[in-house]
Amino acid sequence: MSLKPEDAKLLRAALGKRSRAELKKIFALARSHPDRQLMAASLPAKKKPAKRKGDPLVREIEQTLKPIMGPAQEKADLLIEHIAKKYKRKLAFQPKGLADATRQLRTKFSDDQISAGAKSLITHLSKIYGGSDGVV
Numbered sequence: 371m372s373l374k375p376e377d378a379k380l381l382r383a384a385l386g387k388r389s390r391a392e393l394k395k396i397f398a399l400a401r402s403h404p405d406r407q408l409m410a411a412s413l414p415a416k417k418k419p420a421k422r423k424g425d426p427l428v429r430e431i432e433q434t435l436k437p438i439m440g441p442a443q444e445k446a447d448l449l450i451e452h453i454a455k456k457y458k459r460k461l462a463f464q465p466k467g468l469a470d471a472t473r474q475l476r477t478k479f480s481d482d483q484i485s486a487g488a489k490s491l492i493t494h495l496s497k498i499y500g501g502s503d504g505v506v
Contacts, residue, residue: 427481428469434488435468438495446471452494453479453487 373381385393400408435445446465453475454461461478465471475484 425469425472427484428472430485431468431472431488434485434492437492442467448495449488449491450475452491453484456487456490457483 438445446468450463463474
């Protein structure tokens with residue numbers, strides 16, 4: 371069985387200037403492995419889609435509240451409690467984290483008010499506990 375001229379041309383183009391030893395290894399691989407494995411090994415990996423950037427206000431609040439030692443849920447509770455006292459409102463939010471707290475607070479307050487509330491919380495806690503390294 372001989373190769374068609376176009377198949378021979380395709381092989382020469384694909385394998386280029388490889389040595390006989392390299393060609394023998396390539397053909398042995400082709401015989402011993404299924405097409406699926408060979409294609410997966412030879413083709414470049416698919417690019418993963420870029421991660422979606424989160425809400426900028428949530429990132430800002432996370433950075434602002436970073437000095438508070440504790441889980442995000444406690445930080446969120448402190449933030450909601452502080453904003454409720456600051457603006458003299460009753461807030462019955464039960465957030466699961468800072469992102470959830472931000473989402474719930476946005477229904478009642480602007481982004482600037484929430485951001486200012488986070489900053490004033492840090493200032494308030496630093497006055498109470500007087501530490502510069504970690505607040506709580």
